[in-house]
Amino acid sequence: MPPPLMPLVVRDLTYVAGGKAILDGVSLRLETGARTVILGPNGAGKSVLLRLCHGLLEPSAGHIRWGVLDPATARSRQSMVFQRPVLLRRSVAANIEHVLKVKGVARARRLPMVTEALAGAGLASLARQPARTLSGGEQQRLAIARARVTAPDVLLLDEPTSSLDPDATRAVEELIRAIEAAGTKIIMTTHDLGQAHRLADEVLFLNRGRLLEHSPAAEFFRRPRDPLAARFLSGSLLT
Amino acid sequence: MAEFPDAFAAALRLVLTLDAGLAEIVGLSLYVSLTAVALASAIALPLGAAVALARFPGRRAVIVLLNALMGLPPVVVGLVVYLMLSRAGPFGELGLLFTPAAMIIAQCLLIVPIIAALTRQAVADLHEEYAEHLKSLDAGPLQRIATLLWDGRFRLSTAVLAGFGRAVAEVGAVLIVGGNILHHTRVMTTAIALETSKGNLALALGLGLVLICIAAGVNAAAAILGDAAHRRYG
Numbered sequence: 001m002p003p004p005l006m007p008l009v010v011r012d013l014t015y016v017a018g019g020k021a022i023l024d025g026v027s028l029r030l031e032t033g034a035r036t037v038i039l040g041p042n043g044a045g046k047s048v049l050l051r052l053c054h055g056l057l058e059p060s061a062g063h064i065r066w067g068v069l070d071p072a073t074a075r076s077r078q079s080m081v082f083q084r085p086v087l088l089r090r091s092v093a094a095n096i097e098h099v100l101k102v103k104g105v106a107r108a109r110r111l112p113m114v115t116e117a118l119a120g121a122g123l124a125s126l127a128r129q130p131a132r133t134l135s136g137g138e139q140q141r142l143a144i145a146r147a148r149v150t151a152p153d154v155l156l157l158d159e160p161t162s163s164l165d166p167d168a169t170r171a172v173e174e175l176i177r178a179i180e181a182a183g184t185k186i187i188m189t190t191h192d193l194g195q196a197h198r199l200a201d202e203v204l205f206l207n208r209g210r211l212l213e214h215s216p217a218a219e220f221f222r223r224p225r226d227p228l229a230a231r232f233l234s235g236s237l238l239t
Numbered sequence: 240m241a242e243f244p245d246a247f248a249a250a251l252r253l254v255l256t257l258d259a260g261l262a263e264i265v266g267l268s269l270y271v272s273l274t275a276v277a278l279a280s281a282i283a284l285p286l287g288a289a290v291a292l293a294r295f296p297g298r299r300a301v302i303v304l305l306n307a308l309m310g311l312p313p314v315v316v317g318l319v320v321y322l323m324l325s326r327a328g329p330f331g332e333l334g335l336l337f338t339p340a341a342m343i344i345a346q347c348l349l350i351v352p353i354i355a356a357l358t359r360q361a362v363a364d365l366h367e368e369y370a371e372h373l374k375s376l377d378a379g380p381l382q383r384i385a386t387l388l389w390d391g392r393f394r395l396s397t398a399v400l401a402g403f404g405r406a407v408a409e410v411g412a413v414l415i416v417g418g419n420i421l422h423h424t425r426v427m428t429t430a431i432a433l434e435t436s437k438g439n440l441a442l443a444l445g446l447g448l449v450l451i452c453i454a455a456g457v458n459a460a461a462a463i464l465g466d467a468a469h470r471r472y473g
Contacts, residue, residue, distance in 0.1 A: 056371055076377050086372035089390045089472040098386065102378045130472045 004067045005077055005153045006032035006185060008053065013062035015048055015209075022048045024209040025062070030187065030202075035180055037200035037217070038189040041238050045209040046189035047083065047158050053187070054080050054156055066154075079147035083159040085139050087131040092123055095131045096146050103150055113149055121145035121175060137168025144175050148184070155179055157188035161195065173199060193233065197221060205229040207238055242440065249441030254448055261442065265449050268426040271339050272407040275346035279406075280399050283351045287358025288384040291366060305359060308352030313345075317415030320345040324416065337418040342426070345412035350402035357398035362387045365394075393468030397461045404457050408450065 008030040015023040023045045030036055038046045051057045053064055055071030066074035088095050096117050100110045118124045121141045126134065131142060140160055147155055157176065161169040176199065180186045190196055196203060200217035205226060212226040224230045232238055253261050290301055322328050324336040324344075335341045365387050366373075373383050388395065410428035417424035419433055427446045434443040 051371075054375065056374055075375065080375045082371065086369060088369075088386070089468075099376060102376045102382050102386075132472055 002077070003069060004032075005069070005074055006030065006067060008154075008187075009065045010053070011063050013049070013052060013064065014060045015045075015052060015057065016060040021209050023052070026206075026209075026211045027062075028204060028211060028214055030185075032185055034201035035176075035186045035199055036188070036202050036204065037196045038187070038204045038206055039191070039193070039196045039200070039232075040189075040206035041191055041232065043208075044191075044206040046191075046206055049206065050080070050156050050158050050187070050189055054078060056080075077152055078154040078156060079150060079152040080156040081140070081143045081147050081158065081160055083162055085143035087134075087139055087142065090131060091128050092131050092134065092142055093118065093127040095142060096149050099146050099149055117145045117149040120148070120178070122171065135168070137164050137171060140164065140168070140172055141175060144172065144179070148179050152184060154185045154187060157186070159189055159191070161190075161192070169195070205232070207232070246440035246444050250444035250448055253441060253445035258445070261445055261449070263422065264425055264427055264430050264446060267339065267424075268407060268428075269453075271342045271413070271426060272346060272403060275343045275350065275406050276399060276403045278343065279347045279350045279354055279402055282347075283354035283402075284358050284388055284395060284399075285384060286351075287355040288362045288388055289380075290355070291359045291362035292380065292383055292387075302356075302359065305352055305356040309356050311349055311352060312411070313349055313409040314411035314415065316349045317345050317412035320348065320412065320416045336416060337420060337424060339417070339424060341416040342413045342424060345416045346406040346409065349409060349412055350406050353405055354398050354402040357401060358388075358391075358395055361391045361394040361398065365391045393464055393472070396464055400457050400461045404454055407453060 008028075010026060010028045013023055013026040014021060026045075026049065038049060040046050048057065052059055053066075053071060055075045064071050066078075088098055090098065093114050096114045097110050100113055105113065114127075115124070118127055121144065123138065123142055123145060126138065131139070134142060144155075144157070144160065155176075160176070161172050164172065173195070176186060176188070186199075188199070190199075196217070200220075203213070203215055203217050203220040204211060205213040205215075205220070205224070205228075207228050213220065213224060213229045215225065220229070221233065224233055228238060252258075287305075290298070290305065320341060321336065323330050324333070324341050325331055326336075335344070362384075366383075369387065369390070373386065378386065408428065410432055413424070413426055414429045414432070417426070417429065419425050419429040425433075427450050431443045431446045431450070434440070434446070
């Protein structure tokens with residue numbers, strides 16, 4: 001029985017790049033279950049926080065623990081979807097099969113897993129098409145299907161719909177809900193208030209590298225405790 | 240200068256009638272250069288990818304060296320291989336000097352740096368895009384290299400074709416280690432040099448025509464492949 005991945009505990013996390021603090025003393029604790037949305041304006045440090053938690057970046061100070069594991073060890077039980085999906089120069093199906101191959105899944109088991117993953121994302125009819133010729137929404141759904149195929153405990157999504165139209169956004173959000181319903185913890189970033197409304201069970205509000213509020217979504221949207229969060233919710237541009 | 244049109248006409252006749260002597264020389268040229276390219280690719284593709292991905296002290300110097308070796312003078316490579324394979328040399332017992340094998344070795348050494356340096360650049364560019372995804376997957380070094388070589392296959396095929404172009408067109412190295420022996424080690428470039436000096440311009444021009452067609456064909460293939468790949472895979 002592997003050790004549990006949750007809770008995610010972050011203490012005094014700081015990340016400095018080019019002499020500038022991108023994250024400044026962030027502390028938080030996330031439990032299993034709830035859909036967590038990290039909300040904030042562009043440049044708030046949301047993507048960097050996600051990358052640090054996934055072990056893609058090393059903190060300048062502070063520490064991160066997934067249960068008893070450090071981020072690099074915990075990474076094998078997580079998947080991450082990037083804002084601009086990194087799709088290999090191969091077919092749609094080959095993109096998913098590549099992940100399974102890297103993870104050491106036997107060749108005979110790969111085909112049914114690929115077929116199931118594509119069907120789950122509504123991409124079965126595009127299996128043989130070169131991945132990079134898909135539309136933006138299809139590309140993001142492929143990236144999510146690819147991240148999901150290894151049945152991760154945690155799925156991290158960085159602004160998964162930032163450049164998509166409403167129909168494509170709806171399809172991606174439905175996919176995220178389906179993945180959560182199957183038992184995967186969702187942690188995602190967005191600067192889109194509407195999306196946070198639709199998807200969040202809990203909200204972390206980040207601005208200029210500082211975590212200003214961590215509340216259940218209903219409470220955050222009804223009565224935010226932080227004045228800057230209140231201004232963000234009212235549509236003001238935070239500078 | 241009146242002999243030029245006659246020589247050109249004779250050369251065309253040789254090419255169009257598939258003259259046996261000319262075909263033998265062209266065949267040996269292709270055998271030597273294609274074998275050299277296959278061997279060099281087997282060495283240079285993983286080597287270039289490894290240098291692109293690995294971080295080690297002196298890496299910068301290795302990159303500069305690889306780039307510098309792209310301009311290796313063929314006669315120097317020929318001389319070094321000659322010394323290695325000559326009877327008094329360390330590999331003299333193998334008896335390879337003045338055989339096609341020696342020519343393959345020389346051409347291989349000549350183009351390994353070219354293919355490796357172009358591979359390093361192509362893989363480094365692709366890795367910039369793929370690095371986070373591959374790290375997220377916990378892909379090991381060999382898995383990373385395999386992924387990047389496969390996804391860079393069209394750009395790398397241009398590198399391989401560049402190596403082939405260099406190999407098939409060089410004369411210095413194969414002349415020194417092959418000896419330009421009729422029916423044994425005579426290839427297009429050495430034959431052109433010899434036939435020109437003998438005044439047999441028809442055969443020299445015929446071989447020159449074939450060589451130009453091969454070079455143009457290789458370039459066209461590289462361009463078509465690159466365009467097709469970009470349209471299909473982005």
